[in-house]
Amino acid sequence: METIAYAQIQELVMRLPARKLPLAYSLLIELVEKESDELSPQVQFMLLPLAERQRIMARQAKKMVTHYEESAVERQVWQAGDFLYAD
Template sequence: MEMVTYSQVQELVKQLPETKLPFAYRLLLELVADKEDDEISPKLDFMRLPLDERRRIMAQQAEQMVAHYEQTADQRQEWQVGDFIDEY
């Protein structure tokens, strides 16, 4: 993810119409309040990885899921087969 500077954020704020300033202000207040919970989410951590690394991880996870679905194919077949009846 590209680094953003304070001046870039300030320039965006300057472009906002005055009617939207309260929304921007509240958003910034929430972000500052969340600073105490400085844990970075796993999703954000993942998105900060280089693209090649993300692709490698997703390919590995896809292989694991293929193995999982192959192992549980019989069980899935049991509950997916049959008539669907509405009892309403």
């Protein structure tokens, strides 16, 4: 994304009809009040210390092992069926 200067924003605001100014003002206020440095969950995770990331991933892996072991019987039932061929 290209860099936008304050002057460009001011120029756009000056071109707005007066009836649209409250809407533009509300939008700008909302943007200013929002935390501008919100990080995505993925970035937050990558910023954790390595040991903490490893602990979290190990815990998630254990949950998945349990999940796949619990559903193994069900999976065998639907995977062991006969194939139907349509002509």
